[in-house]
Amino acid sequence: MNSTDFILAAGESVNPLMPNPWEILVTGVGFAVLLFIVIKVIAPKFEQSYEDRVTAIEGGLEKAEAAQKEAEETLAQYKAQLLEARTEANRIREEARSEGAQILEDLKTKATDEATRISEQAQRQISAERTAALSSLRTDVGALATELASKIVDEALKDDARAQRVVDQFLNDLEAQQNAGASN
Amino acid sequence: MFAFALPMASEEGGFVPPTVSDTHLPEIFPWMAEYGTGFGKQMLMIVLSIVLISWFFTAAIKNPKLVPGKMQYLAESGYAFVRNGIGRDIIGEKNFRPWIPLLFATFFFVLLNNLFGAIPFLQLPSFSHAGSAYAMAIIIYGTWIAVGLKNHGIRYFKLAVTPAGVSPVMLILLVPLEIISNFIVRPLTHSLRLMATMLAGHIIVMLAASGARHLIVVQESLALNGVGVLVIAGSVAMYFLELLIMVLQAFVFTLLTAIYIQGALEADAH
Numbered sequence: 001m002n003s004t005d006f007i008l009a010a011g012e013s014v015n016p017l018m019p020n021p022w023e024i025l026v027t028g029v030g031f032a033v034l035l036f037i038v039i040k041v042i043a044p045k046f047e048q049s050y051e052d053r054v055t056a057i058e059g060g061l062e063k064a065e066a067a068q069k070e071a072e073e074t075l076a077q078y079k080a081q082l083l084e085a086r087t088e089a090n091r092i093r094e095e096a097r098s099e100g101a102q103i104l105e106d107l108k109t110k111a112t113d114e115a116t117r118i119s120e121q122a123q124r125q126i127s128a129e130r131t132a133a134l135s136s137l138r139t140d141v142g143a144l145a146t147e148l149a150s151k152i153v154d155e156a157l158k159d160d161a162r163a164q165r166v167v168d169q170f171l172n173d174l175e176a177q178q179n180a181g182a183s184n
Numbered sequence: 185m186f187a188f189a190l191p192m193a194s195e196e197g198g199f200v201p202p203t204v205s206d207t208h209l210p211e212i213f214p215w216m217a218e219y220g221t222g223f224g225k226q227m228l229m230i231v232l233s234i235v236l237i238s239w240f241f242t243a244a245i246k247n248p249k250l251v252p253g254k255m256q257y258l259a260e261s262g263y264a265f266v267r268n269g270i271g272r273d274i275i276g277e278k279n280f281r282p283w284i285p286l287l288f289a290t291f292f293f294v295l296l297n298n299l300f301g302a303i304p305f306l307q308l309p310s311f312s313h314a315g316s317a318y319a320m321a322i323i324i325y326g327t328w329i330a331v332g333l334k335n336h337g338i339r340y341f342k343l344a345v346t347p348a349g350v351s352p353v354m355l356i357l358l359v360p361l362e363i364i365s366n367f368i369v370r371p372l373t374h375s376l377r378l379m380a381t382m383l384a385g386h387i388i389v390m391l392a393a394s395g396a397r398h399l400i401v402v403q404e405s406l407a408l409n410g411v412g413v414l415v416i417a418g419s420v421a422m423y424f425l426e427l428l429i430m431v432l433q434a435f436v437f438t439l440l441t442a443i444y445i446q447g448a449l450e451a452d453a454h
Contacts, residue, residue: 019314023226027319028319031234031293037234041238042263
């Protein structure tokens, strides 16, 4: 086809405003088919997908909110428990302190009693021993003094009866003297 | 009759501008009709667009995930753009749901067919052919009137042509204007706006291509060859402008569809 044919064709047959009936038919039917597919398949699926996403997001938000609430409740519970435990600990500590003080007091009392008891016993023992010592001394001192005096006076005082009398006299005097000292 | 550049065809080898008839490619089934009136490439592209749109959006949403993949995200973004950006914003929260499929199909049908003009080898915006644009406009026109009649009965014709709050004297003047504007001019502008922008874009591309070819291949002068290269560079810029216009016209066509439907749904509020 050479250039003149183009011009002829342009001049003769083609007005861009005049439609080709086939085009109207194909476009009309084609669009109807497309619209049918969109209505039946595409639009519902996209709407469904959109709905699903909205549901999922809203569900997720709700879930998160519930979890948050639960966490807050648990926290409050823990805090209450902690407070309770602290009070309990304080109470126990206070009790222990007073109990300790009580125990200390008891021990002190007991120790004092024991000390008193021991010192009393010692006192008693001492006085008993003293008495024993005294009576033993009375015997021993008599014999010793007699022996000593006999050595000094020697033969002059061989008369036993007289010597016994002198010794008894001396010891009685001694005893009388001691009693006078104890009563003072 | 539609010469877009002054023909210089007087002497052999001169530049012959492409014409509108070049947008009508030879018939694929030539026995069906005379040249320019039969079943051709443009109609195959219409069918192809329907297959592509159906396939893409069905495949993208076949196994919808809560966290979408790339394809699902792209498809959902497109769907949400028409659903919320055009449908909900124009028709309103209350009534827009039944109209989502119509707006969705209209937008992507027009968009893809326009974009065919920017794809090599296809390189023909389907709506540069008046028949397709008329068909779409008729469908929308019929839908619009049907919605008006369904919602308001026969009274809709009165509502559509009498603006509220206007004195009776002015009505005498306005009613004929409204009749012409709504029932005659509206479908024509709706279709011709789309068809004319697509045809103009297509012719610019053809003109640039054939002009550049003529300047580079046919002309002997080196300077004119250089100008041919400049034409190619300019046509690249035009290509991107066309791309923008293709998307914009698909949007405008769908937006107007939504506005017409909204007007029919809420005619008493006007």
